[in-house]
Amino acid sequence: MNEPLLAGLLTDKYELTMLAAALRDGSADRRTAFELFARRLPAGRRYGVVAGTGRLLEALPQFRFDDEACQLLAQFLDPQTVRYLRDFRFGGDIDGYAEGELYFPGSPVLTVWGSFAECVVLETLALSIFNHDVAIASAAARMVSAGAERPLIDMGSRRTHERAAVAAARAAYLAGFAASSNLEAQRRYGIPTEGTAAHAFTMLHTRADASLEAAELAAFRAQVDALGVGTTLLVDTYDVATGVANAVAAAGPALGAVRIDSGELGVLARQVRRQLDELGATKTRIVVSGDLDEFSIAALRAEPVNSYGVGTSLVTGSGAPAAGMVYKLVEVDGMPVRKRSSHKESAGGHKEALRRSRSTGTITEEIVYPAGRPPAGVEPCRMLTVPLVRDGEAVAGTGGAALAAARDLVASGLHSLPWEGLKLANGEPAIPTTQIPA
Amino acid sequence: MNEPLLAGLLTDKYELTMLAAALRDGSADRRTAFELFARRLPAGRRYGVVAGTGRLLEALPQFRFDDEACQLLAQFLDPQTVRYLRDFRFGGDIDGYAEGELYFPGSPVLTVWGSFAECVVLETLALSIFNHDVAIASAAARMVSAGAERPLIDMGSRRTHERAAVAAARAAYLAGFAASSNLEAQRRYGIPTEGTAAHAFTMLHTRADASLEAAELAAFRAQVDALGVGTTLLVDTYDVATGVANAVAAAGPALGAVRIDSGELGVLARQVRRQLDELGATKTRIVVSGDLDEFSIAALRAEPVNSYGVGTSLVTGSGAPAAGMVYKLVEVDGMPVRKRSSHKESAGGHKEALRRSRSTGTITEEIVYPAGRPPAGVEPCRMLTVPLVRDGEAVAGTGGAALAAARDLVASGLHSLPWEGLKLANGEPAIPTTQIPA
Numbered sequence: 001m002n003e004p005l006l007a008g009l010l011t012d013k014y015e016l017t018m019l020a021a022a023l024r025d026g027s028a029d030r031r032t033a034f035e036l037f038a039r040r041l042p043a044g045r046r047y048g049v050v051a052g053t054g055r056l057l058e059a060l061p062q063f064r065f066d067d068e069a070c071q072l073l074a075q076f077l078d079p080q081t082v083r084y085l086r087d088f089r090f091g092g093d094i095d096g097y098a099e100g101e102l103y104f105p106g107s108p109v110l111t112v113w114g115s116f117a118e119c120v121v122l123e124t125l126a127l128s129i130f131n132h133d134v135a136i137a138s139a140a141a142r143m144v145s146a147g148a149e150r151p152l153i154d155m156g157s158r159r160t161h162e163r164a165a166v167a168a169a170r171a172a173y174l175a176g177f178a179a180s181s182n183l184e185a186q187r188r189y190g191i192p193t194e195g196t197a198a199h200a201f202t203m204l205h206t207r208a209d210a211s212l213e214a215a216e217l218a219a220f221r222a223q224v225d226a227l228g229v230g231t232t233l234l235v236d237t238y239d240v241a242t243g244v245a246n247a248v249a250a251a252g253p254a255l256g257a258v259r260i261d262s263g264e265l266g267v268l269a270r271q272v273r274r275q276l277d278e279l280g281a282t283k284t285r286i287v288v289s290g291d292l293d294e295f296s297i298a299a300l301r302a303e304p305v306n307s308y309g310v311g312t313s314l315v316t317g318s319g320a321p322a323a324g325m326v327y328k329l330v331e332v333d334g335m336p337v338r339k340r341s342s343h344k345e346s347a348g349g350h351k352e353a354l355r356r357s358r359s360t361g362t363i364t365e366e367i368v369y370p371a372g373r374p375p376a377g378v379e380p381c382r383m384l385t386v387p388l389v390r391d392g393e394a395v396a397g398t399g400g401a402a403l404a405a406a407r408d409l410v411a412s413g414l415h416s417l418p419w420e421g422l423k424l425a426n427g428e429p430a431i432p433t434t435q436i437p438a
Numbered sequence: 439m440n441e442p443l444l445a446g447l448l449t450d451k452y453e454l455t456m457l458a459a460a461l462r463d464g465s466a467d468r469r470t471a472f473e474l475f476a477r478r479l480p481a482g483r484r485y486g487v488v489a490g491t492g493r494l495l496e497a498l499p500q501f502r503f504d505d506e507a508c509q510l511l512a513q514f515l516d517p518q519t520v521r522y523l524r525d526f527r528f529g530g531d532i533d534g535y536a537e538g539e540l541y542f543p544g545s546p547v548l549t550v551w552g553s554f555a556e557c558v559v560l561e562t563l564a565l566s567i568f569n570h571d572v573a574i575a576s577a578a579a580r581m582v583s584a585g586a587e588r589p590l591i592d593m594g595s596r597r598t599h600e601r602a603a604v605a606a607a608r609a610a611y612l613a614g615f616a617a618s619s620n621l622e623a624q625r626r627y628g629i630p631t632e633g634t635a636a637h638a639f640t641m642l643h644t645r646a647d648a649s650l651e652a653a654e655l656a657a658f659r660a661q662v663d664a665l666g667v668g669t670t671l672l673v674d675t676y677d678v679a680t681g682v683a684n685a686v687a688a689a690g691p692a693l694g695a696v697r698i699d700s701g702e703l704g705v706l707a708r709q710v711r712r713q714l715d716e717l718g719a720t721k722t723r724i725v726v727s728g729d730l731d732e733f734s735i736a737a738l739r740a741e742p743v744n745s746y747g748v749g750t751s752l753v754t755g756s757g758a759p760a761a762g763m764v765y766k767l768v769e770v771d772g773m774p775v776r777k778r779s780s781h782k783e784s785a786g787g788h789k790e791a792l793r794r795s796r797s798t799g800t801i802t803e804e805i806v807y808p809a810g811r812p813p814a815g816v817e818p819c820r821m822l823t824v825p826l827v828r829d830g831e832a833v834a835g836t837g838g839a840a841l842a843a844a845r846d847l848v849a850s851g852l853h854s855l856p857w858e859g860l861k862l863a864n865g866e867p868a869i870p871t872t873q874i875p876a
Binding site: 007009010011012013014015016017018020021022023024025027030032034059068069072073078116120123124125127128129131132155157158159160161162163164165166167181182183184186187193194195196197198199200201203204205206208212218221222223225226227231237238239312315316317321322327328329332335337338339340 | 445447448449450451452453454455456458459460461462463465468470472497506507510511516554558561562563565566567569570593595596597598599600601602603604605619620621622624625631632633634635636637638639641642643644646650656659660661663664665669675676677750753754755759760765766767770773775776777778
C-alpha cells in the first residue's frame with residue numbers, strides 16, 4: 001500500500017507554462033505571497049473547519065518530478081523549465097491556521113511565500129487537498145454536533161473515489177467522528193475502524209430447503225461464531241422484528257449491537273429498543289444507517305439510537321462537495337496586489353488573523369490584519385496564524401499526534417461558537433470578520 | 439508517479455469480517471452473483487453514463503494484500519482469513535455494460551460472479567470506482583451535449599481530491615470533453631492537456647513605477663515570448679477591454695485565444711468578439727470559464743464562444759457527486775435472492791440486458807432479463823451485456839484504445855437518445871426499462 005512516490009504531476013498544466021514564461025522573463029524570482037482562503041462559506045453554513053494541512057505538509061517533499069515526468073514536461077516546456085522542475089524542492093515558507101481550526105469567509109487559511117516559481121507550482125495540489133478535506137470536515141463537524149455525543153462512524157468509502165475515501169475518513173475523524181470503515185485509513189492514519197455486516201451475508205445463507213428466517217438465523221450464528229457476541233448484527237434484511245429475535249437467539253442478551261439500515265429509523269429504533277429490552281438485551285446498542293445527514297441525525301436525537309453510520313452525505317460534503325477555497329497572489333516584492341474584476345475581489349497583502357472571545361470563551365469576532373501588525377487592544381484574543389513550513393521544512397507536526405491535536409481543536413472550536421453558530425438551519429457566518437486593509 | 443502497488447486495503451472492514459465468518463462456516467465457497475446497479479438516476483436526470491470499467495479492470499490485479507496489510511488484518515481477523523487474503527487473487531468472472539454505454543435505473547451495469555469470498559471483497563473498490571467515475575461522466579455528457587460541438591476543457595482538478603482529479607479527467611474525456619488541465623491524466627491515460635494562464639501571472643508583473651495596464655501588457659508579452667502567439671491570454675484581471683487591447687498588442691492578430699473568467703460571460707463574449715474583429719484578430723478564439731455547468735453552457739449557445747473551461751460542477755457531478763450505484767447479492771448457488779425491506783427492493787437473479795431501437799437508431803426500451811434467456815422477437819436490438827473478466831483475467835480491453843472506444847460509445851449513445859432524453863430540464867429516464875423476472 002505504498003503511497004505514490006511523487007506528486008508533481010498532480011498539477012494543472014498552466015502552473016508550469018506560467019512558470020516557463022516567468023523563468024524566461026526573470027519574474028520567476030520575485031518574492032511573492034499566495035493566500036489560500038474561501039470568499040464565502042457554502043450556502044447557509046455558519047462556519048467551516050480547516051482540514052488538509054497535515055496532508056499538504058506530508059505531500060510537500062513528494063512534490064517532485066522524476067525522469068518519466070520530465071519526459072512528459074519536455075513535450076511542452078523549454079529545457080530551462082524542465083531543468084528547474086527536475087531539481088525542484090519547495091524552499092519557501094508557509095503560515096496558516098492550525099489544522100482543525102474553524103474558519104470564516106476571508107480567513108487567511110494558508111499563506112505560502114517564496115519565489116513566484118516555487119509558490120505558483122503548489123497551487124493545484126494545495127487547492128485539491130484543502131477543497132476536498134475542508135468540505136468533508138466541515139460537513140462532518142455539523143454531523144458530530146447534531147449527534148450530541150453519540151458516536152458517528154464513517155461508512156462512505158464506497159460513495160467516493162477510492163483514494164479520496166481515505167482522506168475523507170481522516171477529515172471525518174479530525175472533525176470528531178469516532179471511527180471509519182476504511183482499512184487504509186487505519187493503516188495510513190491510525191484511525192479506528194469498525195464494521196458490521198451487509199445484507200449479502202444474511203442472503204448468502206439462503207437455502208432451498210429452509211425459510212428466509214431460518215437462513216437469517218444461520219447467518220447470525222455464523223457471524224457470532226466468528227466474531228463473538230460483541231458483534232453488530234444487521235437486522236433489516238427481511239423483517240426487523242424477526243431479525244431482532246434471531247439476533248438475540250444467536251448471540252444471547254450480551255449481543256453487542258444491532259444495525260437498522262432502512263425504513264423510518266426513529267420508529268424502528270423505538271420498536272427495536274423495546275423488543276431488545278423485553279428479550280433481556282438491555283445493553284445491546286442500536287446502530288442506524290441509511291442516507292443519514294446532519295438533519296436526520298438531529299431528528300433522531302430523542303430516539304433510542306446509540307450510534308450513526310454515515311455514508312454519502314459525509315463524503316460528498318453534505319451538499320457542498322468542494323469547499324470553494326482559492327489560491328491567490330496577494331503580494332509581490334512587498335506590494336499588495338489584487339484582481340479588479342467585479343465579483344471576485346480579494347484584499348491584497350500578506351495577512352494574519354486573530355479571534356476575539358468573551359471571557360466565557362465564546363468567540364465574537366475574527367480580525368484579519370496585515371502580517372506583523374496586529375491591532376492593539378483586542379484582548380482577550382487568540383492568534384490564529386501559526387508557522388507551518390520554514391525554508392521548505394515542516395515545522396508544524398504531522399502524523400498521529402498532529403491529527404489528535406487537530407481533533408481536539410475542532411472540538412474546542414465547536415464549543416467556542418455562539419449558540420447561533422451551531423444551528424443547522426441556513427444563516428450567516430457565526431461571527432463577523434473584520435478585514436484591516438494593508 | 440507510480441500508482442500505489444496494492445489496492446486491497448481500500449476496502450470497508452466489514453467485507454473482510456464477513457469473509458471471516460463465511461470461511462468459518464463454509465459458506466464462503468457458495469457460488470454467488472453480485473450485481474452493481476443504480477436503483478434510480480440522480481433527481482431529474484434522463485440517463486447515466488457507465489464509467490470506471492477500465493479502471494476496475496486495471497485495479498483487479500492490484501487487489502492484493504502484502505505483508506504490511508496482513509499485519510494489520512491479523513489484528514482483527516483469524517489466521518485462516520489472513521492466509522486466504524495473503525494469497526488472494528480474484529478468479530471469478532465479470533460481465534457488464536461496456537464502458538461508455540448509457541444506463542438507466544435497474545440496468546445491470548456489472549455482474550460479478552464466483553465464490554462469495556472472492557466476490558464480496560471487491561464490493562468497496564468496485565463501488566468507489568463506479569460511484570465516482572459514473573457521477574463525473576454522467577454530468578460531463580450533459581455538458582458536452584449542451585456545448586453542441588464546441589470543445590470543453592476539464593479545469594476541475596483543484597476542486598476535488600488530488601487523485602480523484604485524475605479519474606475525473608478520464609471520466610470527462612470519455613464523456614466527450616476535449617482536454618484536461620491535469621498533467622497526471624496525460625501521463626496516466628494519454629488525455630490531451632491544455633492550459634492558459636492565471637490572474638497571478640498578470641499580477642506578478644506589477645511594478646511600483648508602472649500602471650496596472652502596463653503590467654498586464656508586460657505579462658502578456660512574457661507569455662507570448664515563452665509560449666508563442668498561439669497561446670491563450672487571460673484578459674479579465676483588471677479591465678476586459680484594456681485586456682483585449684493589450685492581448686492583441688502583445689501577440690498581434692494571430693493570437694490563439696483569449697480567456698474570460700468572470701462577469702456576465704455572454705455579454706462579455708460579444709463585446710470581446712467585436713473588439714477582436716475590429717483589431718483584425720478575427721481568428722482569435724474566445725475561451726470562457728468561471729462556475730460553468732450544463733445550464734450556463736447551454737445558455738451561451740448563441741454567443742460567440744469557442745470553448746468552455748469547466749471546473750467545480752464537472753468534478754462534483756453537477757449536483758450529484760455520487761452515482762448511487764449499489765452492489766447487491768442477487769444469486770446464491772443458482773437461487774435468485776433479494777432483500778425484503780420495503781424501499782430498497784432489487785430484483786433477484788443474475789441478469790443481462792438489451793436495448794431496443796427504431797430503425798432510425800433512436801432507442802425505445804431497455805429489457806433486463808434472466809441471464810442466458812433473452813426474450814424472443816425484440817429486433818432490432820443491441821445486446822448490452824458483454825464479457826469483461828474470465829477466470830480473473832480481463833477479456834475486455836483497457837488502456838488508450840479502450841478509452842477511445844468508450845468515448846465513441848458515449849457519443850453514439852447520446853446520438854441514439856430520443857429528443858426528450860437530451861433535455862437538461864428535470865424529467866423521467868429517456869427510455870423505460872422492462873424487467874423480466876427470474
